[in-house]
Every structure is written in structure tokens, then in C-alpha cells.
Amino acid sequence: MDQIFHEIKINTKGQGLYDFTNQTISWLHKQKITNGILNINILHTSASLVIQENADPDVLYDLKNFFDKLVPMKNELYKHTTEGKDDMPAHIKSALTNNQITLSLKDKKLMLGTWQGLYLFEHRLEKNTRILSHHLIGD
Amino acid sequence: MDQIFHEIKINTKGQGLYDFTNQTISWLHKQKITNGILNINILHTSASLVIQENADPDVLYDLKNFFDKLVPMKNELYKHTTEGKDDMPAHIKSALTNNQITLSLKDKKLMLGTWQGLYLFEHRLEKNTRILSHHLIGD
Amino acid sequence: MDQIFHEIKINTKGQGLYDFTNQTISWLHKQKITNGILNINILHTSASLVIQENADPDVLYDLKNFFDKLVPMKNELYKHTTEGKDDMPAHIKSALTNNQITLSLKDKKLMLGTWQGLYLFEHRLEKNTRILSHHLIGD
Numbered sequence: 001m002d003q004i005f006h007e008i009k010i011n012t013k014g015q016g017l018y019d020f021t022n023q024t025i026s027w028l029h030k031q032k033i034t035n036g037i038l039n040i041n042i043l044h045t046s047a048s049l050v051i052q053e054n055a056d057p058d059v060l061y062d063l064k065n066f067f068d069k070l071v072p073m074k075n076e077l078y079k080h081t082t083e084g085k086d087d088m089p090a091h092i093k094s095a096l097t098n099n100q101i102t103l104s105l106k107d108k109k110l111m112l113g114t115w116q117g118l119y120l121f122e123h124r125l126e127k128n129t130r131i132l133s134h135h136l137i138g139d
Numbered sequence: 140m141d142q143i144f145h146e147i148k149i150n151t152k153g154q155g156l157y158d159f160t161n162q163t164i165s166w167l168h169k170q171k172i173t174n175g176i177l178n179i180n181i182l183h184t185s186a187s188l189v190i191q192e193n194a195d196p197d198v199l200y201d202l203k204n205f206f207d208k209l210v211p212m213k214n215e216l217y218k219h220t221t222e223g224k225d226d227m228p229a230h231i232k233s234a235l236t237n238n239q240i241t242l243s244l245k246d247k248k249l250m251l252g253t254w255q256g257l258y259l260f261e262h263r264l265e266k267n268t269r270i271l272s273h274h275l276i277g278d
Numbered sequence: 279m280d281q282i283f284h285e286i287k288i289n290t291k292g293q294g295l296y297d298f299t300n301q302t303i304s305w306l307h308k309q310k311i312t313n314g315i316l317n318i319n320i321l322h323t324s325a326s327l328v329i330q331e332n333a334d335p336d337v338l339y340d341l342k343n344f345f346d347k348l349v350p351m352k353n354e355l356y357k358h359t360t361e362g363k364d365d366m367p368a369h370i371k372s373a374l375t376n377n378q379i380t381l382s383l384k385d386k387k388l389m390l391g392t393w394q395g396l397y398l399f400e401h402r403l404e405k406n407t408r409i410l411s412h413h414l415i416g417d
Contacts, residue, residue: 001140001279003313005384035142037178039315039382043391045331051238053184058219059230066231080336091337092344095375097234099329102241102380104178104274106144111272113182133389135382140279174281176317190377192323197358198369205370236373241380243317243413245283250411252321
């Protein structure tokens with residue numbers, strides 16, 4: 001059984017969901033592992049990971065909008081305000097979604113449903129470079 | 140180290156939590172792997188997975204009820220409404236819970252707490268057939 | 279490829295976030311596995327796991343406070359009230375965060391971002407002993 005490590009960098013331009021499904025799949029295609037587990041971690045706490053519908057962009061808009069209403073950017077609600085009005089809400093949104101996703105690779109194919117895509121969920125307003133570690137274990 | 144893939148299909152009859160713990164465990168018992176990792180993925184984005192208390196059915200009722208209040212089925216709140224008033228709330232509830240769960244198998248026993256059960260959380264109102272992929276890696 | 283199982287016990291003293299990053303890392307340092315996957319599960323449904331910022335303690339305060347407001351301890355909101363006003367909210371908070379976290383070990387180093395720490399999120403008011411299973415698979 002082999003192990004391969006990889007990093008994907010995503011440059012975000014403010015809040016929203018960024019699809020990285022193709023980046024992950026095209027990397028997987030180059031590896032010599034046929035069956036295995038893929039562990040993806042985001043190495044930040046103000047952005048997160050979700051698996052979501054990849055068909056209608058309105059779903060992504062509604063998702064971002066729901067989380068913005070649920071976790072308002074109002075400094076008076078939080079003690080941690082020194083990094084900007086969007087930072088503490090970003091940590092909370094991260095806790096409500098995922099820091100990591102574990103997926104299965106079968107016959108060289110990443111096991112996702114037809115309508116599932118992999119998304120980085122950026123919660124900060126400014127530009128950021130986000131690192132997603134990829135770790136594949138299998139044979 | 141070996142790898143085994145399996146699928147469990149669950150026919151849901153509207154919103155609610157469906158216990159699949161026994162289906163997973165009885166499948167595990169038939170495998171020749173003693174120690175390993177079990178990765179379970181739901182291949183849909185309008186239903187999700189949770190580990191929850193398996194003792195009092197009121198817990199399941201309260202969970203469903205909480206999520207319904209938190210994410211109301213009101214078309215005026217969302218842009219994505221073409222698939223029904225329950226579809227966008229289903230995607231949001233899915234993002235708030237889990238698409239996948241990774242568990243450990245030790246001495247042929249799935250490591251769950253005494254009061255923990257595995258549940259499919261159906262968020263749609265209509266009947267559905269949901270597929271849960273199971274991937275066991277170990278020896 | 280080898281597999282090692284371990285348990286960490288944490289004595290909690292009421293609601294809040296308990297950092298166990300160092301306990302996990304010091305255990306990892308004693309193992310003979312260089313690269314692998316670490317699967318951590320909490321064997322309870324009224325406490326959970328989160329990866330969060332480890333720099334400013336105010337972040338932990340705001341997190342706890344947000345979840346308390348989102349899921350109020352008011353018996354009239356729930357059917358499941360026999361185990362105390364904090365029990366059903368604890369199950370809901372658990373569903374909103376994580377029961378398990380899967381991490382990668384590379385060159386003997388647990389892959390976490392600079393500002394990421396591992397936290398047990400206790401949702402009950404009373405003292406508890408919480409068990410976190412650790413399962414390392416790698417070589």
C-alpha cells in the first residue's frame with residue numbers, strides 16, 4: 001500500500017464557494033493508486049470545505065447567504081474583533097461546516113454522487129491563498 | 140492490507156432520521172478484515188449523515204424539528220426554488236451536518252459509543268432511495 | 279502497513295472548548311509510524327470535536343456563546359427534557375459540529391495549519407469524562 005501527499009492552492013477573492021473538484025480529480029488521474037482513501041484537509045480556520053450540488057449556481061448563492069444571515073458580521077456580537085468584522089463569523093462558519101473531507105477512490109474513480117462537487121467555502125472578505133492538503137493512501 | 144467496497148440503499152419516506160447502524164455492522168461481520176478504517180459517504184446533497192443518540196426517539200424528533208426551524212421552507216428566502224420548497228433547505232441542512240463519516244474497526248468491532256447510532260438524515264419531503272457507499276480498508 | 283489504537287480521556291468541567299492537540303501529538307511522537315492517517319472519534323453524542331484557532335482565547339469564548347444562543351437551553355423547545363435542560367441542546371450542537379476528525383501524518387508531523395488546534399467541545403453543564411479514540415494507520 002502506498003501513500004502520496006499533495007497540496008492544492010486556491011486564490012480566493014472574497015466570500016463564496018470555489019469548486020476544486022476538477023483539480024483534485026486531475027491530480028488523482030496522474031497517480032498510480034487504483035483504490036484508496038483520499039483525505040483532504042484545509043489548513044485554515046476561517047475557510048472550510050463542503051460537498052454540494054454542482055448544477056445550479058443559485059444553490060451556492062443561497063448557501064453563502066444563509067450562513068451570512070445566521071452568523072452576522074456585527075462586532076457587537078463578538079469579543080474577538082481585532083482581525084476584522086468578518087473574522088469571528090468566519091471561524092463560526094468553519095465550525096458549522098467541515099475542516100476536512102475523507103473520500104474513497106475505486107477503480108481510479110473518486111466516489112462522488114452525480115450532483116456532488118467539492119467546494120472551498122471562503123468566509124473572509126479579502127483575498128486569500130488557501131492550502132488544501134491531499135493525502136492518498138491505497139494500492 | 141485489503142480493501143472492500145459496498146453500498147447500502149435506504150428507501151426514505153419523507154424527512155427524518157433513519158438508523159442504519161445494524162445494516163453496517165452486519166455487513167462488517169461478514170468481512171475478513173479485523174482492524175481497519177470504514178469510510179461512509181452519502182452520494183447526495185439533500186440528505187446527510189449524523190452520529191446521534193440511539194436511546195430516546197424524542198432526540199430524533201427534536202433534531203429534525205430544530206433544523207426545520209433553523210432553515211425554514213419558505214421560497215421567498217431562496218433563489219433556488221425550482222426543485223420545490225424543501226430542496227434548498229435540504230442542501231443547507233446537509234452543509235450543516237455531514238456528507239461522510241469515517242469510523243474505526245478494532246477486533247471486528249465498530250468503534251461507537253454505547254449510545255451512538257448511525258443515521259441517515261433525510262431532508263426531502265418525498266420518497267427517495269439514498270445510496271451510502273461503504274469502503275473498508277484494513278487487515 | 280501498521281495500525282495502532284489509543285484512547286485519550288479528558289475530564290471536562292462544564293461547557294467550553296478543551297485543547298487536546300498536545301496530548302495527541304505527544305502520543306504520535308512515541309509511535310513508529312512516519313506517514314499515515316489518524317482517525318479521531320468522540321464516543322459521545324453530547325460533546326463534539328472541532329478544529330479551531332489556537333491563538334486568541336476570545337475565539338473560543340465567542341464560539342461557545344454563538345452555539346448557546348443558536349440552541350437555547352429552554353425545555354419548552356424540546357420533547358427530550360428528562361436528562362436536563364442542557365442535554366437536547368448538547369445533541370444538536372454535536373450534530374452541528376463533528377463527531378470525528380481524520381488527519382494526515384507526514385514525516386512524523388501531524389498536518390495542521392499554523393493556527394489550528396484540536397478541541398473537544400463540551401456541551402453539558404456538569405463534569406464529564408470524555409473518551410476520544412485514536413486510530414493510526416500507516417507505515
